[in-house]
Amino acid sequence: MDTKTAQDFGVNEIAQRIHGRLQRYLEAQYHIKDSSLIEERKLLLEEAGTISQRPYVEVTPTYATGKDFAQLDIPKTIADFLEDLSKFSPPVGVFSPYKHQSDALENFFSKENEKDLIVATGTGSGKTETFLYTILGLLALEGEERPRSFAKNGVRALLLYPMNALVSDQTSRLRRLLGDQDVAALFRERWGKHPTFGMYTSRTPYPGLRTNDKDAKNLAPLLEYYVNLELSTNSEKKKLVEELKKHGRFPAKNVQAFFNEQAAKQKEYRSGKKVGENYTSHNWDKRFHTNAEDRELLTRHEIQQKAPDLLVTNYSMLEYMMLRPIEASIFDQTRQWLQEDERNQFLLILDEAHMYRGVGGAEVGFLIRRLMSRLGITRDRLRCILTSASLGDSPEAQLKGIEFADALTSKAPKRKFAVIGVEGGKEQKATLRV
Secondary structure (H helix, E strand, O other), rough: OOOOHHHHHHHHHHHHHHHHHHHHHHHHHHHOOOHHHHHHHHHHHHHOOOOOOOOOOOOEEOEEEOOOOHHHOOOHHHHHHHHHHHHOOOOOOOOOOOOHHHHHHHOOOOOOOOEEEEEEOOOOOOOHHHHHHHHHHHHHHHHOOHHHHHOOOOEEEEEEEEEEEHHHHHHHHHHHOOOOOHHHHHHHHHOOOOOOEEEEOOOOOOOOOOHHHHHHHHHHHHHHHHHHHHHHOOOOHHHHHHHHHHHHOOOOOOOOOOOOOOHHHHOOOOOOOOOOOOOOOOOOOOOOOOOOOOOOOOOHHHHHHHOHHHHHHHHHHHHHHOOOHHHHHHHHHHHHHHHHHHOOOOOEEEHHHHHHHHHHHHHHHHHHHHHHHHHHOOHHHHEEEEOOOOOOOOOHHHHHHHHHHHHHOOOOOOEEEEOOOOOOOEEEEEEEEO
């Protein structure tokens, strides 16, 4: 019977176990015959700092909870939708909001004095959820008030990051939220369609025009991997699929229908070759097309044909996209969506905004202005949310933060920035993390 208690899995216990495993590995890997040297080495390896450091403990404060979604001064459609999502089990990433998240929603959706946002809260405070809740609110409001507009393709929200690693992390979050089948079903039930999202970076397959050879080389092996995992009867692989989906590492789409192996079987496919091996004319044109149930657009060609509601990219890729003709359809669809209804607004998310400083910041500022020109909108139809954990909470720091945001995005004549912080909101409780 296992008699281990919670204390056996504390910070010090885990650190000792890690140290012990490394020590045993070194002693087994590098054998010494002299018993005295073995003892001296053992004493040396056991000293703190020789092969491992003592555990450092980070104290992370919790944050004051805010009002329930239903109690916020925001449109009822948004409040009801977020409230319903917060009750999903298992959870999809929408929870009862912290106070600063409530403040952000009320400032952004205020009927009389709507504001753009600078979310200046600490690491682990839910900055990402702050703008994800806002995106969900915008989609719900459009679906309720402007169904004809909601049915059109076009990028509603652009999530702009300084590097690919952050883009990949955000894509995982979107897979767990908008990629969830129950969330998509709720959207379809209420407003006739579910939103789509896509990652568009150098890692997104693949550049240039679609060809049979490129499909076989760049898409077939990738999709074969996911399809084989999903079809496997092996218990370990089934468990792996569950874990990948749980952590947002599996595409939020019907990979089997997207891969569409049946189309290949219609010709001389059964020639002994494996999927992806030197195919040139095996009905590839009938494969890799977006299906009605797909929430994620996985390839560049999907995104070019049907612009997603949420697009995640980095500023370098956005620069290229606005130069190359092959991506023009993304901006054309978005421009047409904006023209469909004057109430439609384009949302720009600048995560880790403090990184856009100096010459690099000036380039991004000009890029944003070119984006507005490309979409045919003024600053009043561009909504902005900037996030940063490095702003500071003094009045002077907040004022400089607003000046920085105005310079970066261009100042909106009819709208101001609201700084969302946690002043007075932190509780005294804390949790311990290694």
